[in-house]
Amino acid sequence: MSQNLFPEIRKVADETEKLADKDNTTFESTTEDDERPVQEIESLCMRCHEQGVTRLLLTSIPFFREVVIMSFRCESCGFQNNEVQQAGTIRLEGAVYTVRVLTREDLNRQFVKSATATIQIPEFELTIPASRGQLTTIEGLIRDTVTDLSADQPLRRIENEAVYQKIQTIIDGLKEVLADHEDEADEDATGEVKLPKKASEKDAPMRPFTVRLDDPSGNSFIEFNGSMADPKWNMRTYHRTRQQNIDLGLINPDEPEAPQGDSEAEAEEGLKNEEIFVFPGTCSSCGHAINTLMKKVNIPYFKDVIIMSTNCDICGYRDNEVKSGSAISAQGKRITLKVEDKEDLSRDILKSESCGLQIPEIELVLQEGTLGGRFTTLEGILEQVYEELSVKVFTDARRGDDKFEEFLARLKAVKSAERPFTVILDDPLANSYLQNLYAPDPDPNMTIETYDRTWEQNEQLGLNDMKVEGYEEDAAEESEKQETPAAQS
Template sequence: MSSKPELFPAIGSVVEQTQKLPVEQQTVEVTLDEDRPVQEIESLCMRCEQQGVTRLLLTTIPYFREVIVMSFRCEHCGFSNNEVQSAGTIRPEGAVYTVHVLTRDDLDRQIVKSNTCTVSIPDIELTIPPGRGQLTTIEGLIRDIITDLGADQPLRRVQNPAAYEKIEGILKFCREIVPDDDENEDADENTPGPVKTPKKASELDHPMKPFTVRLDDPAGNSFAEFVGSMADPKWNMRTYHRTREQNIELGLVAPDEPAPEPPKVIEEEQIGGGLEGENEEIFTFPGTCSSCGHPCNTLIKKVNIPYFKDILIMSTNCEHCGYRDNEVKSGSAISPQGKRITLKVEDREDLSRDILKSESCGLSIPEIELVLQAGTLGGRFTTLEGILEQVYEELSEKVIAGDSAGNNDAFEKFLKKLKAVKNAEHPFTLILDDPLANSYLQNLYAPDPDPNMTIEMYDRTWEQNEELGLNDMKVENYGEDAQPVAKDGGAASKDAAPSPTKEPAPAPSS
């Protein structure tokens, strides 16, 4: 007795099964049969209002999830339409997929774009808003951009020349990536026989500028293909928590449902003596946005980290331009010594450690020759996995457009090493060096010593104090001159002989 076929078979097995069918069974037959991989249903054509055929394919994309691929075609007017919908549930978190297209082979990567996904290409400042779902490739996505934007270009040239020039620059960039069907040398109208398909963009020898494709789907139902494994240096995935507005757009929250009560906010005038209140209080300070100059507020919360000190978490969100910034600063006095933290990371459990990287802290991983100078990424309070993810995103987005664009092999090798470290595929060493001792790495064995972590306190050099502005800092007896500082970093002795003073000139004799 034969078993019932799988409801969502893998897409590769569907192709093999369809190719084995006789030719007469591959033609259109409007029917619903569970034994056939492709279901066919009569549907009304929205263009000519005649009956067309919709084909439904329930399939599974490897390393992704179940999807429904739909294809409609009307034999009367020739109208066709393709769409893909997720057959699973909305994911608990949104997802952002980033693909760095460095070579033409990357144009063959498959893309699943749901109807809630926003596609952007930052290199040409192009954003495709959510629309119909698609199962395509990066090359197919670029071809759709050329078709959609190029349709109304003659009209824009007359009505809106500025928009025409802007869109023409985008089309020029896209046409350099994919071949133009009209210039297909293999197609000849005067030659009888079947029309040959245009040459694939990945098979061309023309040079191509590298670019980045980013898929942002709050429902988490989109996907971008990686090559080999998830350690692919050109591919990255990041999840995030949805906002209330995104939950409303997805239909998960009713628009009239009351929002959760915001935390207690105390205005600057109510603080009085400073930030000496409870840790639960959030203070707000009015200011201006550094991006657009409009007024915006900065929220500050004081948090106590166990076995460390108090810190200040600051968050700025501009409602006018969308600029966002988060930063962490120390809420305690300046330490007399610097601190160097060394951690031997052995497995993924170490990636869950909380980490506070101040703006004066440098980070390095000797195994992959990664060195971040002080000030990079600013102050951050996150997990070790989170800080490595931020480093990966910053380097993969900014270095691709810089000097490494011409040295793709070295760039890919470094990103591959960084991704292996980010996923803790092998042991590595993390070093945090903070001259102000304002950085922190969670001790999983607290209050006992951590066998994998060493903390070293050291005296700052004169050059470090000078760079931090500590040599000229005076916090007591403000009316007196600051004590001179020796080259070795120590202050001059109070018992030292005073500097000679100039005697007053004698009064002239009468």
């Protein structure tokens, strides 16, 4: 039934082309409704109030889902509008798609944006809020953005010069990606009118950038190349917040919150029992005054930790860290986990600043201090590793390194638990933790070893010069030495 009502978009395109070639006519002039992939409905034009035509195309996008593509045109005033609506239900989780646009071929990736999705291009400091649904390419998205931003620029230049200059910088950067000036140069050189090339077909240099699509409904999509192992492409799902469910119309805002499970209720009660401390400070990004929230939390079967969170409402800077709230352990700790399926990815993990992380199967080694202190899930920490490496390394000199792209593909397979792998946490201060699903019984897939720190490790941690016993006598001797010269004088 789905295949009959929502044929694949490539199949629709092929059938449309055949109908266009048949008897030198187009599908619009075909009299048999069954052969017409596009349905036409007379509609009222909201601009001139004359009758226009809305064309509906029911189709499915490979590796995504069924959609309805709508196109309206009014012959009286020339107004036209295109929109995409989802033909299925809202998904259980939201989704974030991230694509690294490194070459011009990446501009040709198919792009499906629902009415609830927001788009970010961090390199241009550009955020596109949720608006109408759209089926296009990354190049089409950029062209539409340039058109929308340019429309009110003359007025902005008069009303607010600073805003005008900021937006013009974004427009100029996006125009460099499109490289439309090359078409003008070709026309001037030959004196002939040529059809403009797509930006993906031009030879002009292009600044690499990132496209991030965040849709709480999960009904958006960016095309990958070949398979989901595409190292330039990444998808992450997340649980919607209550407010997001309200915005999507899934929850009545007047309804009370659903009761939590016992473990969640206990965890929340534990958080409520601890006081939250607020420390004023300065944002390291924009310099405005902000507050850092700090809270002491007990992790069952582990120890107390301190969670710190800093959020700047002015520039959007965010930072979250986790530090140990207990005394320094006498020995270090090494935790080894054999990950066999996706269930293991949901384990809670606390990686302190002093902890290193290894995955031998893909030759991944993170030194101490990488990512700072983090309290998340195993899937979350692997996602952070992937994003950090793909964002920072794809834009440096290693860009285009086939070996590194192969490494990212292996990392992507690991973070999806497509094959078994091993995670090793090595923390000289024993301040890291990996959830034991069988607690308080031993976990058959996890081994925990304690070891004595080396002198070099203690030196690096500053423990060799730290004295915790008998320091009162040393303080008294130091005080006497300072008093003696004063008395002699």
